[in-house]
Amino acid sequence: MLDVASVDFAYPGGNPVLSDIAFSVRRGEVLAIVGRNGAGKSTLLRLLNGLRQPASGTVTVDGLNTADTPVHVLAHHIGTVFQAPEQQIFNAKVHDEIAFGPRQQGLTGAALEARIAEVLGRIGLADAAQLHPLDLDAAARRLVALGSVLAMKPPVLLLDEPQRGLDANAMARLEAIVAEEAEAGTCVILVCHDMDFVARRASRVLALAQGRIAADLPTLDFFTSDELTRKAGVEVPDPVELARFLGLPPVLTPSALAAKWLADHRSA
Numbered sequence: 001m002l003d004v005a006s007v008d009f010a011y012p013g014g015n016p017v018l019s020d021i022a023f024s025v026r027r028g029e030v031l032a033i034v035g036r037n038g039a040g041k042s043t044l045l046r047l048l049n050g051l052r053q054p055a056s057g058t059v060t061v062d063g064l065n066t067a068d069t070p071v072h073v074l075a076h077h078i079g080t081v082f083q084a085p086e087q088q089i090f091n092a093k094v095h096d097e098i099a100f101g102p103r104q105q106g107l108t109g110a111a112l113e114a115r116i117a118e119v120l121g122r123i124g125l126a127d128a129a130q131l132h133p134l135d136l137d138a139a140a141r142r143l144v145a146l147g148s149v150l151a152m153k154p155p156v157l158l159l160d161e162p163q164r165g166l167d168a169n170a171m172a173r174l175e176a177i178v179a180e181e182a183e184a185g186t187c188v189i190l191v192c193h194d195m196d197f198v199a200r201r202a203s204r205v206l207a208l209a210q211g212r213i214a215a216d217l218p219t220l221d222f223f224t225s226d227e228l229t230r231k232a233g234v235e236v237p238d239p240v241e242l243a244r245f246l247g248l249p250p251v252l253t254p255s256a257l258a259a260k261w262l263a264d265h266r267s268a
């Protein structure tokens with residue numbers, strides 16, 4: 001679904017930011033891109049959605065080489081939710097913001113309204129359809145930005161720090177949507193500094209360090225390697241630390257930890 005082959009990149013007049021980047025992401029995978037500030041995560045996202053072009057190497061999305069495909073065409077194949085939703089919200093009503101993408105895809109009438117209703121339901125904002133998106137609180141605005149991308153049903157979804165600024169309710173919505181999208185075969189790629197979120201939702205971690213791939217592993221394998229988490233400069237999620245402390249097999253989530261602990265104590 002998405003292929004990155006031998007990619008190098010530098011901003012004009014600058015030092016190399018990404019070197020020798022190669023990975024593929026399949027349908028249904030949730031890939032988290034992690035690393036220290038300045039490691040090159042946002043730059044890599046901009047290469048994936050065609051906002052930037054590699055100096056060498058290729059990026060292929062849903063069979064399209066980003067070098068030969070205009071960004072607005074690519075946007076139907078790879079939907080991006082940027083860090084600041086204000087950057088991508090430009091309609092005066094939530095309803096119209098969600099409608100914009102599918103309308104561009106040729107959806108009209110009852111089919112369009114059904115798509116909008118479905119998305120509003122998923123993001124939990126059916127009651128806000130007639131409101132101005134910028135009158136909503138920060139968490140709801142983020143969900144509108146996510147909804148406007150979901151409405152286009154892109155096969156690849158890029159989420160830049162999607163958990164930032166969300167309250168518990170919006171976070172639960174986001175997590176459910178990520179799980180549903182993966183289940184439906186969407187390729188989900190997220191840049192994320194919240195390692196508990198990564199542990200709960202990502203199936204695989206790509207760690208960048210100084211513009212190079214430091215690790216590309218299933219999530220559990222990444223977080224149980226002290227060497228790799230240190231190299232990537234990320235925190236180890238609490239359940240992983242606690243399982244180690246308690247001498248239990250490694251786990252990624254609090255519920256998995258509780259299950260292992262109970263199983264251990266029942267058999268003791």
Ligand SMILES: Nc1ncnc2c1ncn2[C@@H]1O[C@H](COP(=O)(O)OP(=O)(O)OP(=O)(O)O)[C@@H](O)[C@H]1O
Pocket residue numbers: 011014017035036037038039040041042043044
């Ligand atoms: N538009 C730009 N022009 C020049 N250099 C840039 C530009 N954007 C980013 N950089 C530089 O590229 C490098 C990688 O930045 P990038 O934003 O991709 O890192 P990041 O891993 O996303 O960081 P953060 O976690 O802080 O968002 C940094 O050295 C940064 O200063």
